[in-house]
Every structure is written in C-alpha cells, then in structure tokens.
Amino acid sequence: MVFNQILSFRKKAQKLLAILIDPDKVTVEDISVLTEKINQSPATHIFIGGSSFDGNHLCELVALLKQKTTLPILIFPGNPTQISAEADGILFLQLLSGRNSDYLIEHQINAVPILEKTNLEIISTGYILIESGSETAVQRVSKTKPLDRNNYDYAAQTAKAGELIGNKLIYLEAGSGAQKSVPLKMISMVAKRISVPLIVGGGIRSKKGIEDAFNAGADMVVIGTAFENDINFFD
Helix, strand or coil, X not given: CHHHHHHHHHHCCCCEEEEEECCCCCCHHHHHHHHHHHHHCCCCEEEECCCCCCCCCHHHHHHHHHHHCCCCEEECCCCCCCCCCCCCEEEEEEECCCCCHHHXXXXXXXXXXXXXXXCCEEXXXXXXXXXCCCCCHXXXXXCCCCECCCCHHHHHHHHHHHHHHCCCEEEEECCCCCCCCCXXXXXXXXHHHCCCCEEEECCCCCHHHHHHHHXXXXXXXXXXXXXXXXXXXXX
C-alpha cells in the first residue's frame, strides 16, 4: 500500500521525492528516455496528471511507465477523465483553497463509478493552492483564487481543517510553472499544525529548493516543471 509506505518513511524521518509527469507534455515516444532519467534520480514516486489533460493516452503512458520503472505511480487528476486503472493509486483531491463546488465534491462524485471499476488505492488528499506570483493552470482551470502567500496562519488553519475532514495527506501547491514556491515559513507552520504527511510542490527549481522544503517540514517534495525543462536536472 502506497499510503502505508509514505507513513513508514515519515516515521523513520526519511524524505520522499515525486516527479510529476504532465501527459499533455509527454508522448509515448518520450517514455524510455524519461524513465531512464527517473530511475537514475533520487525519486521515490511518480505522479502523473495535468490541469487540462483530456485523458486520451493516459493508460498507455502509465502502462509503459510500469514496464520501465518499479516506482509507485499515483494519478494526480485534474478531473474525472484522468483516471487509469494501470496506476498503483490516485490522489483523491479536494481543493480546500477554493470554493468552486466542482472541485470540492462534484468531480469526486463523478469519479466514483470509474474508481469502483478499478483496484486503485484511493488516497484522500487536501489540496491547497498558494499564490505564486502569476496565474497558474490550476487557478485558471478551477476558477479559484489561491491563498495569500503571506497569510501563514490561514494556510495552516486550512490544512488542519482538511485533516479534520479526513484527508490522509495535505498538499501545498504553488502551481505548475509558478514564479515563487510555497514560502518556507508557511511549510513550517503547516507541518507543525497537522499530524498527517505534508506534500509540497510548485516553483521549486533547484536541489537547494528541495532541501529547503524538506528542512521546513515537507515529507514529500514534488518536482515537475524543472524536470520537464531539463531531464538532466538530477545529474
């Protein structure tokens, strides 16, 4: 079980690193080179999904990834069309930072009939978008505003509410291609406020950025755009 593995790593104070693959930007032909670089990296997980992807070749991509890597693969869906039974699990996201009912509950309801036909491990995840200096794809597609990057306490309060609702993970996200990453002080305050694992992603472009997020309290860091732009990022 992927979630139990995450808990086990957290208990041992071992940090996790996920590489996010946006299927809108990756073709089937790209997978061999991509997985070779991922397997050489310190990554522990692979996330796959995107804000506006239509789901056309998702299953094929995931199946190829499964052939070429042993890392757990989790669907990171933008909507119910982005579900593949080929993966190991799915982050069942609830957009806690917004008030668009589609992303709070409607998409989740619509995903149920699809999920019931799979054996995916479903991991409820409170997803919190943080203002990052520019409009991100998540903000545009979800039609929601991110939380103020300077209001650390409100972000921590939101994260705690997500935990109390029953989310098993909390995900602080600056957004794909963000100009600024989640503030370290915010990561620290959220980490101290919640008792579930904390994922942090968006706007992290260097190994120092990864380490800083870990030191601030992130249990898992997600790298997406930096790896997309340079598959030699971890060399």
